[in-house]
Amino acid sequence: MDRVRDPHPDETRGPVEFRQLSYFIAVAETGSISAASRRVHVAQPALTRQVRLLEEDLGTRLLERHARGVSLTVAGQALFEEAVQLLDRRTQIRTRLTSLGQGLIGKVSLGVTVTHLWVPEVANLLRRYRDRYPRVAFEVFPLLSGPQLERLREGSLDAGILYLDSADQPGLETRLLQHDHLMLAVPEASPWASAPPNCLSVLKEADFVWGFRSVSPVYYDRVMAHFQRLGFEPRVVQYGADNITILSMVAAGLGIAIVPSASSAHPMPGIRFLHLEELAACDMPLWLAWRSSNDAPALHNLIGLVEEVFG
Amino acid sequence: MDRVRDPHPDETRGPVEFRQLSYFIAVAETGSISAASRRVHVAQPALTRQVRLLEEDLGTRLLERHARGVSLTVAGQALFEEAVQLLDRRTQIRTRLTSLGQGLIGKVSLGVTVTHLWVPEVANLLRRYRDRYPRVAFEVFPLLSGPQLERLREGSLDAGILYLDSADQPGLETRLLQHDHLMLAVPEASPWASAPPNCLSVLKEADFVWGFRSVSPVYYDRVMAHFQRLGFEPRVVQYGADNITILSMVAAGLGIAIVPSASSAHPMPGIRFLHLEELAACDMPLWLAWRSSNDAPALHNLIGLVEEVFG
DNA sequence: CTCTATCCATATCAATCCGGCATGTCAGCA
DNA sequence: TGCTGACATGCCGGATTGATATGGATAGAG
Numbered sequence: 289m290d291r292v293r294d295p296h297p298d299e300t301r302g303p304v305e306f307r308q309l310s311y312f313i314a315v316a317e318t319g320s321i322s323a324a325s326r327r328v329h330v331a332q333p334a335l336t337r338q339v340r341l342l343e344e345d346l347g348t349r350l351l352e353r354h355a356r357g358v359s360l361t362v363a364g365q366a367l368f369e370e371a372v373q374l375l376d377r378r379t380q381i382r383t384r385l386t387s388l389g390q391g392l393i394g395k396v397s398l399g400v401t402v403t404h405l406w407v408p409e410v411a412n413l414l415r416r417y418r419d420r421y422p423r424v425a426f427e428v429f430p431l432l433s434g435p436q437l438e439r440l441r442e443g444s445l446d447a448g449i450l451y452l453d454s455a456d457q458p459g460l461e462t463r464l465l466q467h468d469h470l471m472l473a474v475p476e477a478s479p480w481a482s483a484p485p486n487c488l489s490v491l492k493e494a495d496f497v498w499g500f501r502s503v504s505p506v507y508y509d510r511v512m513a514h515f516q517r518l519g520f521e522p523r524v525v526q527y528g529a530d531n532i533t534i535l536s537m538v539a540a541g542l543g544i545a546i547v548p549s550a551s552s553a554h555p556m557p558g559i560r561f562l563h564l565e566e567l568a569a570c571d572m573p574l575w576l577a578w579r580s581s582n583d584a585p586a587l588h589n590l591i592g593l594v595e596e597v598f599g
Numbered sequence: 600m601d602r603v604r605d606p607h608p609d610e611t612r613g614p615v616e617f618r619q620l621s622y623f624i625a626v627a628e629t630g631s632i633s634a635a636s637r638r639v640h641v642a643q644p645a646l647t648r649q650v651r652l653l654e655e656d657l658g659t660r661l662l663e664r665h666a667r668g669v670s671l672t673v674a675g676q677a678l679f680e681e682a683v684q685l686l687d688r689r690t691q692i693r694t695r696l697t698s699l700g701q702g703l704i705g706k707v708s709l710g711v712t713v714t715h716l717w718v719p720e721v722a723n724l725l726r727r728y729r730d731r732y733p734r735v736a737f738e739v740f741p742l743l744s745g746p747q748l749e750r751l752r753e754g755s756l757d758a759g760i761l762y763l764d765s766a767d768q769p770g771l772e773t774r775l776l777q778h779d780h781l782m783l784a785v786p787e788a789s790p791w792a793s794a795p796p797n798c799l800s801v802l803k804e805a806d807f808v809w810g811f812r813s814v815s816p817v818y819y820d821r822v823m824a825h826f827q828r829l830g831f832e833p834r835v836v837q838y839g840a841d842n843i844t845i846l847s848m849v850a851a852g853l854g855i856a857i858v859p860s861a862s863s864a865h866p867m868p869g870i871r872f873l874h875l876e877e878l879a880a881c882d883m884p885l886w887l888a889w890r891s892s893n894d895a896p897a898l899h900n901l902i903g904l905v906e907e908v909f910g
Numbered sequence: 911c912t913c914t915a916t917c918c919a920t921a922t923c924a925a926t927c928c929g930g931c932a933t934g935t936c937a938g939c940a
Numbered sequence: 941t942g943c944t945g946a947c948a949t950g951c952c953g954g955a956t957t958g959a960t961a962t963g964g965a966t967a968g969a970g
Contacts, residue, residue, distance in 0.1 A: 304617075304692070306615075306616060306617065320946075330930090331929060331930050332947075333929080333931085333948075333950095334928070334929050336948060337928085337948090337949095338928090346696045346700060347697050347700050347701070348697065348699065348701075348896075349700070349894070352892075353946090353947065354946090354947095355937035356938075356945075357946075357947095358947085361895075362894065362896075363699045363896070367692070370695075374688060378615060381615070381678070381681045382615055384677070385657045385677060385681075386657055386658050386659065388673070389657060389674050390658070390659075394673070581663075583660070583663065583672045583673065584673045585674070618957090631917075631918095632918065633916080633917055633918080641957095641959090643919095644918090644920080644921095644959080644960085645957070645959075647918065647919060647920090648919095648920095648958090665966085666917070666965060667916075667917070668916095668917075
């Protein structure tokens with residue numbers, strides 16, 4: 289296998305290097321090889337040679353050599369304009385990629401359960417990310433855990449703040465954010481508000497507002513498993529689509545509800561959040577998750593900020 | 600004067616060479632450094648190093664290295680698209696400049712006196728140039744000698760076929776095309792047509808159609824100088840703006856006219872061209888002229904074709 | 911489970927490329 | 941006619957690039 293002349297007409301044959309173009313621009317702008325050599329801090333013979341190489345590669349004279357400097361031929365003028373554009377383009381690409389590599393530009397989408405949008409740490413995270421990386425297109429989607437997981441897997445979501453049934457998700461990386469637990473939400477006007485129950489069994493006959501399993505299976509199953517362990521079965525009188533709906537029903541006095549502690553992050557009119565040992569014992573870990581194959585620096589900056597915000 | 604680190608932030612600092620981009624494209628398209636090395640006919644370690652250099656220059660990882668090939672990071676994908684465009688651009692520039700250098704593309708404007716558009720050699724020249732260099736924007740302007748000279752000097756005309764009072768024009772190059780002389784144009788219906796005059800003195804009492812000096816001083820002065828030498832002064836009864844107008848007046852029977860021999864190149868209805876020794880003795884050299892500083896290959900191709908057409 | 915094939919990374923050497931220095935040549939100018 | 945400024949040429953040293961040899965890690969086959 290000897291080294292023959294490349295038989296197939298590769299599109300990238302022949303020099304015309306950036307350096308030559310840059311030199312040529314200097315020559316064109318100064319109108320003199322010597323002056324250009326001073327400008328680019330390169331000896332004059334080097335420029336003479338590079339320009340000549342350029343002329344040979346293109347098969348065209350680019351300069352008219354006079355006793356006092358040089359002038360451009362028509363081909364030289366054409367090349368000059370093109371060369372300026374080409375070099376500009378290169379620096380654009382360099383800065384663009386450098387920024388991209390540092391996560392200063394790009395795109396990140398983050399899913400957050402509506403409930404946790406109100407948690408101070410999360411709100412803090414969003415605000416600080418926007419402040420620190422203003423040029424990144426940062427999209428926040430209010431989504432339940434299930435859809436988040438789906439969209440993370442299919443790649444339409446870069447990261448998610450959600451409940452998981454396990455820290456070990458194939459194809460995903462996870463990081464524990466905090467431990468939620470459960471609380472009791474009661475109407476402010478109800479007897480429970482003035483006389484808080486101290487154990488779950490007291491609530492045997494209470495009217496409960498409950499969620500659908502299909503909406504958020506991970507959360508639902510976890511809660512139900514806990515209740516089975518406790519041997520408690522709530523008497524459900526009303527169902528609500530999501531946590532916000534459920535809470536509004538509680539506020540309306542339709543019943544009481546079991547909700548994630550995150551819900552109490554901001555006060556809601558007409559609702560009192562009550563602490564119960566048996567509910568607080570239900571550990572509800574909140575996770576950050578992202579595709580392990582996703583290496584976008586903008587995403588990892590977000591993850592880094594999570595480290596800052598959630599110690 | 601020692602070699603310190605370049606203190607001023609030159610815009611063309613840092614590599615990112617065409618070669619590296621070309622290698623990177625091969626890697627991206629094959630999804631493997633080894634496969635790419637076979638495609639570009641370069642050893643694998645060389646590619647490994649060039650890609651790494653690219654990554655260092657840009658400060659960004661471009662590839663994810665797996666046991667079986669590599670995959671692009673988001674930055675890598677961005678660079679891939681940019682690199683393809685940049686390399687395409689370079690080859691475009693190369694072909695464009697090569698073509699330009701060979702005069703296969705570009706722009707040429709040629710002035711021709713209306714009279715000489717009908718001369719077979721000139722028509723031939725125009726046709727052959729268009730045939731041989733179809734991609735050149737070739738513009739032919741019907742202009743008298745005076746305006747041609749003006750526009751040649753100011754640069755809005757690349758070449759001209761015209762009369763000159765001297766072959767020696769500052770800033771212009773000239774080439775003799777052919778020797779015109781003068782002829783007599785008479786109405787076909789006139790007595791002169793059936794009984795041609797054999798000397799100028801016979802025409803002493805004839806009605807002449809004449810041109811304005813201001814329209815084409817070079818031509819006019821030359822003719823007048825000749826007539827002064829002959830001691831002949833025509834009796835002018837009518838003036839015409841240009842040669843075509845004059846000839847149409849002759850055809851209409853308004854008088855007879857002295858015209859360049861080139862006018863007889865194509866027959867005109869109602870006109871008879873007559874040869875007279877005294878008129879043929881007036882040498883009217885026809886020139887090709889162009890700016891000596893004009894190095895456009897497309898122009899010199901035209902000049903070369905002139906050499907072919909006019910021996 | 912081990913063995914092998916494949917692919918990427920590293921080290922070293924040789925060739926080539928590029929820039930610097932010294933020098934030559936030519937045109938314009940006093 | 942000598943002088944100056946500008947481009948061209950020859951030669952040398954240093955840097956860059958590619959080739960060869962080799963190591964390490966992983967996926968697939970038996």
